[in-house]
Amino acid sequence: MGKKQSGGGHSRGRSGGDGVAHRGIEFQKTYGQHILKNPLIVNAIIDKAAIRGSDTVLEVGPGTGNLTVKLLSVAKHVVAVEVDSRMVVEIHKRVQGSGLESKLTIQHADVIKTQLPYFDVCVSNTPYQISSPLVFKLLAHRPMFRVALLMFQREFALRLVARPGDELYCRLSVNTQLLAKVDHVMKVGRNNFRPPPKVESSVVRLEPRSPPPPINFVEWDGLLRLCFTRKNKTLGSIFRQNQVVKMIVENAKTYTSLVGGPTLLSDDALNRMFEDALGVSGTGASATKKSGDMSDIEDDDRNEEDEPDESHPGAGKSDELRDAKQRIAALLEQRGFAKSRASKMSIEDFLSLLKSFNDVGIHFAS
Numbered sequence: 001m002g003k004k005q006s007g008g009g010h011s012r013g014r015s016g017g018d019g020v021a022h023r024g025i026e027f028q029k030t031y032g033q034h035i036l037k038n039p040l041i042v043n044a045i046i047d048k049a050a051i052r053g054s055d056t057v058l059e060v061g062p063g064t065g066n067l068t069v070k071l072l073s074v075a076k077h078v079v080a081v082e083v084d085s086r087m088v089v090e091i092h093k094r095v096q097g098s099g100l101e102s103k104l105t106i107q108h109a110d111v112i113k114t115q116l117p118y119f120d121v122c123v124s125n126t127p128y129q130i131s132s133p134l135v136f137k138l139l140a141h142r143p144m145f146r147v148a149l150l151m152f153q154r155e156f157a158l159r160l161v162a163r164p165g166d167e168l169y170c171r172l173s174v175n176t177q178l179l180a181k182v183d184h185v186m187k188v189g190r191n192n193f194r195p196p197p198k199v200e201s202s203v204v205r206l207e208p209r210s211p212p213p214p215i216n217f218v219e220w221d222g223l224l225r226l227c228f229t230r231k232n233k234t235l236g237s238i239f240r241q242n243q244v245v246k247m248i249v250e251n252a253k254t255y256t257s258l259v260g261g262p263t264l265l266s267d268d269a270l271n272r273m274f275e276d277a278l279g280v281s282g283t284g285a286s287a288t289k290k291s292g293d294m295s296d297i298e299d300d301d302r303n304e305e306d307e308p309d310e311s312h313p314g315a316g317k318s319d320e321l322r323d324a325k326q327r328i329a330a331l332l333e334q335r336g337f338a339k340s341r342a343s344k345m346s347i348e349d350f351l352s353l354l355k356s357f358n359d360v361g362i363h364f365a366s
């Protein structure tokens, strides 16, 4: 997830490392190597993490060890995961003879690919190209950690904390805030790093929600992907696109074949589910008309988005699609979501939307 956030954008944004060296080690922009040279920022991050003497701390990307040596002075143990073997050697050298080496375990690995150990707190001046996968790897980790203090590219940080209606509010914001309380802790200017990256940075505090919400995350994300394809478009409009409705119908078939229950959006059993959920009587598309015919839905972007109905009277597949379209439209109307736009919806709204779909046997993951 977080396609836009995870990749080359950050890596490019943090370029400028060529030719800058530390004790003979040239910093590599492919690894996002911008070491934190300002001890005041290092101390502030460690303060905000409120590390206890009994804590095991996970540090992602220790680099030359500027954060690591401070972490070792306050934590019980530090596990540092570093992908670059030259940095692993460097940090070993730096800690040797300090009396703190027994508190440090260095894992020479790519943090995204390796299995993480137990930890209470995570601290990282994150290599920005792994920002998004790192956030979700941490939030999926069990047992849950207490808190994480993470340095990110400013825009990524602002996306994490964005609220409904904010310009940067996106799927990443919703997914992260579903699983954690997220706060923007401080801005960090480019000149606090060596070499300075091209972009500004920010430190974010993540506190996982415990217990995590009891939802199927794959299904949740499937729904969000649809809603955020165009975040300012109404749901009524998104959910009447032929390809979306087709996908829903196909998912319903797969779901039924795996889990059992009513077979399709158009069969009698499901008609009854719709009727129960919508509080209407009768069956099939005619029933949904009673509660919310698509023609009743006033939609300001309807002309732009409406697609030709592929149905021909008597053509089985097309009837199925048309019926499904009408039922979905009726459902959204009846539950008050027809005019909602993802850009303004809260997590509670999305949870209620997912429940509304699930109530009538519509799922977004098979």
Ligand SMILES: C[S@@+](CC[C@H](N)C(=O)[O-])C[C@H]1O[C@@H](n2cnc3c(N)ncnc32)[C@H](O)[C@@H]1O
Residues within 6 Å of the ligand: 031, 032, 033, 034, 035, 036, 037, 060, 061, 062, 063, 064, 065, 066, 067, 081, 082, 083, 084, 087, 109, 110, 111, 112, 124, 125, 126, 127, 130
């Ligand atoms: C921004 S530097 C931070 C260095 C140091 N913690 C500091 O603040 O001065 C990022 C560090 O993460 C390491 N790194 C990059 N990608 C990594 C990955 N996938 N897994 C583990 N470490 C990684 C880099 O080699 C680099 O040492």
